[in-house]
Amino acid sequence: MQDQALISVKNLHKWFELRKWGFIHVGFVRAVDGVDFDIQHGEAVTFVGESGCGKSTLARTILGLYQPTKGEIFFEGKRLQRLGRWYRSQVGYIQQDPYGALPPFMNVRRILLEPMVVNRWGTRAERERRIREVLEEVKLTPVEDFIGKFPHMLSGGQQQRVVIARSIVLNPKLLVADEPVSMLDASVRVEILQLLQRVQEAHNLGVVYITHDLSTVRYFSERIFVMYAAKLVEKAPVRELIHNPLHPYTRALLDAIPDPDPENAFKFKEVPPGEPPSLLNPPPGCRFHPRCKDKIEGLCDREIPPEFEPVPNHYVSCWLYK
Amino acid sequence: MKRLWETLQELTRFKSALVGLGILAFIVALAIYTVIAIPYGEAVRLWRGGEDVWRYNPVNAKPAWISYFTPRKLPQTRVLRSEEHAQMEEETVGKTSRKVTITYQFRYTADLPPSELALVYKPVFKKKSPLVSVTWVTPDGREYTFGRITVKSVSVHGRYWYSVSRDQKLVQLFGTQNVEEGLFCRADDPKRVQKGDHRVVITAYLFEPDASIETELVLYGTVHGLAGTDHLRRDIMVGLLWGTPVALSFGLAASLGTMITSVIIAALGAWFGGFVDSLIQRLTEIRMIIPTLPILIMVGMFFSKSIWVILATLLVLNIIESSVKNYRAIFLQEKNAPYIEAARSYGAGHMRIIFRYLIPRVIPWLIPSFVLAVPSYVFLEAALAVLGLGDPVLPTWGKVLSDAYGRGALFQGHYYWVLEPAFMLMVTGFGFTMIGHALDRIFNPRLREI
Amino acid sequence: MEALLKVEDLKLYFRTTKGVVQAVDGVSFELASHTAMVIVGESGCGKSSLAKAILRLLPRNTHTYTGKIYIDGIDAMSLSDEQFRRQIRWQKISYVAQAAMNALNPVIKVGSQVAEPLLIHRRMRKEEALRKVVETFQIVGVPTDFVDRYPFELSGGMRQRAVIAMALVTNPKLVILDEPTSALDVLTQANIMNALKRIKEEFELTYILITHDIATSSELAERAMVMYAGQIVELGNAGHFYLEPLHPYSQKLMASVPTLREDKELDFIPGQPPSLINPPAGCRFAPRCHKRFSACDREPPMVDYKDGRKIKCHLYA
Ligand SMILES: Nc1ncnc2c1ncn2[C@@H]1O[C@H](COP(=O)(O)OP(=O)(O)O)[C@@H](O)[C@H]1O
Ligand SMILES: Nc1ncnc2c1ncn2[C@@H]1O[C@H](COP(=O)(O)OP(=O)(O)O)[C@@H](O)[C@H]1O
């Protein structure tokens, strides 16, 4: 059982039908278009990609909020569709906008109580104890000061702590964090990321950490999956990816990220031209080829690149490594 | 509960809301007082009127406080009882008959003649009814003898009502003047009251040894009570008082009922979408082109005019009212809120999401619009009553207005009759509107000043 | 060199139901022509309010608006509103407001919206203005046929470029950019930064770039200003600031920036910024400061540090 992956995603597709005037079929938005990966127990994995590349859709499909169009998801070896309600208590969800993620008319106690009530978890006293336990775990102490507050009385960082507390209140095995810090002030981000890391380590959680900002990745996860236009283009351990990016898109992404350095002001960055393709009509072959300066004519624009493993444990979908 | 209190406290920051709260407190207090002081059955009995209930009230009298605004002294109703206000003399005539002379002597100083004059006989006899006649001596010495009748049949409570105002002889005698003017005004100036002492002598012949008679002379005034009277001598105050709880409960019940049901329907439609939503949408659209009033009028004419039946009809109609569309628009937006998605991720079911997550979210919009909708239902009830569809038994503001309207109150100068219920309606509307707008500013910070 | 912008003891307070918000509280600085200055600080510290104060874009609930502003030698505070609008706004200084790209009118074509400053401030004819817009679109890198599109047809990056074009159409000397790239992806962000750098060289522009993202701010900065609770706490050359921040707040801020290339232990600032309604007496950062000492109860002076920086901290007095 233990060597079995916590979550295993096989050839996952999630397409949204696009209709004109509500009924004329226009086509499919291929928000997730053939994604494979495994996440082990206690492993934190980062998904990085530009907005609109399908990260949130992937997250929701893993959470079971969307039915996959094609492909399968296994949780501890069991098919997700079969798991039903029990699965709800096995996954925690952390969203991007902490204020929006909390019902504005509930106080902190009620917010944390809800998942337990819905899942018929514990007795009244146990629930109360659990609320205090998680609030302490996310460092909203003294607990008494926070338990009766409504979301609008909390700062952004505190709100996100409540969201995290709610996501772990049922003792899940997997956390899905969709851009958990991108709406927060830069000075608070670190605090929240460190908190997430502590929580992950304390409970040996599997974490799907979604971000568009690569600079936070190294502080948190073991592996990075790079997503571009609904597909995963590169999967590698964090260090390996940062020091040896293989896919041209990953390289461009890394180059674009500034570190605070006064020299930056005197340099121009090399940025691939154009914008990510429409997911309604993605380009044939490699989806990055229209923007790629290394593209191989006749190959990249025709054939979809399979996954290569030029370095052990470092997978890349690019014809340059065939 | 704590939030309610906080809201109230915040309300007090708005002057307009304070005014509104004051009005509301007054109206509620009035309603409670009314229901306790005049129980439902009593109110219905009073309003239905009948022979004995309002007999001593003048017809269409103005409210008494009017006299503060006019230099003239307006007459109040006076009831002069023979036991207290008259001298009785008795002499035997023949074997068994007696002649009773009742002499009233009273001073009249008002600037207007009474609105009506009546004599009440309270005879006691077995077979042979007494014979009476009246002599009226005015202050300037004119003397009129009239009303020679036998007090034959005795109606309610042993009283026999004789209308001096309609006495054939006097009516003919005074010609163009009415009887009250004839008796109370000066001979040389038929519009000015001759102030001074009147003497009224009632002579009664009693034909049985045990027979007796008492009389009352009723000088009806032109003003009565706080609110005046209507054409049926009813004290309008009863209508105004009882109108308060009726208006409050009708307005609140209608507003709350339609709001709750339409919110739930809108939430169901927005959440489930698909067929349910389409059905609700189409029903709402159909409803939007059906006018409310004609339907209510039809229900009132063919089915029942009871205020509760009208209320139920209104509820059924307004459940799928246009506000469903507004709520639905809000719900469609809220449906995609991250916290709803979060609730789904930890397994909350449909009903829990609708009632625990979606609907509470719109309460800030609901409370002000609920308060603001109350007056429109109060007005609707009044409008229905004016159209003749008022509740048949209950006194309401609308009914008072309806009677006034039906009797052409405005053409006859009975402004008070129209203005009093209209004032109550307006004050109620004003109170709720003030509170509603203040609540709107508290709950919907878009409008709140920064 | 004569300063293009000189601000002295600028104050902008707002009236609210809870009290007076001292959003900008005695800010003084100079900005030389053809330099780029960044203003950094946590959100809510008054960065946007400072920009609005310079441009005299005052909300209705303004409580206090005092101080001196000299723009290109003109005493801006002595101008009437009308004169200010004619001589300064969009003539000398233009402004890309925070989240302006999301504030474009959805039913008006992008070209017409970008041309608006020309119609209002330059009283240009429409065709002429649109020609100028096309020219500006080329400069900022928006395809010229986007003039006839509606905002929703443009990607976020393109909309941001369009609002930058809107700030540039009137050829101002100073452009204030309020969080121009915060909501954008890294590649788009890098692209726009490239464009801003190029435009600055080409047109000898002066920038004030407002951001809470320190890493991105370094892309443009020649001067750096750190704001905390409505006040300047550090002001100096970017070279000094990014390598060795002096104010404890700047140091913490810098330590909280995650870096991609170098390994460093991340730090964060505990607690929250003070309320700007009745801010604490003495140093406003003191309650969160790791180097706090007895003097911090008193208002710290603005210290001239040896490398030309100004630091509002007792440590350097
Ligand atoms: N419910 C939906 N219906 C239709 N299209 C959707 C839906 N959700 C997302 N999309 C589309 O799918 C694509 C990926 O979106 P998303 O997963 O939100 O990306 P990301 O989180 O990476 O920004 C976008 O083009 C978006 O417009
Ligand atoms: N119009 C206003 N009325 C009242 N308070 C305001 C107004 N605008 C901004 N503020 C307050 O002023 C402070 C500074 O805001 P702002 O300048 O927007 O900060 P920043 O741009 O650094 O995030 C904040 O506390 C904010 O709430």
Ligand SMILES: [Mg+2]
């Ligand atoms: Mg997303």
Ligand SMILES: [Mg+2]
């Ligand atoms: Mg701002």
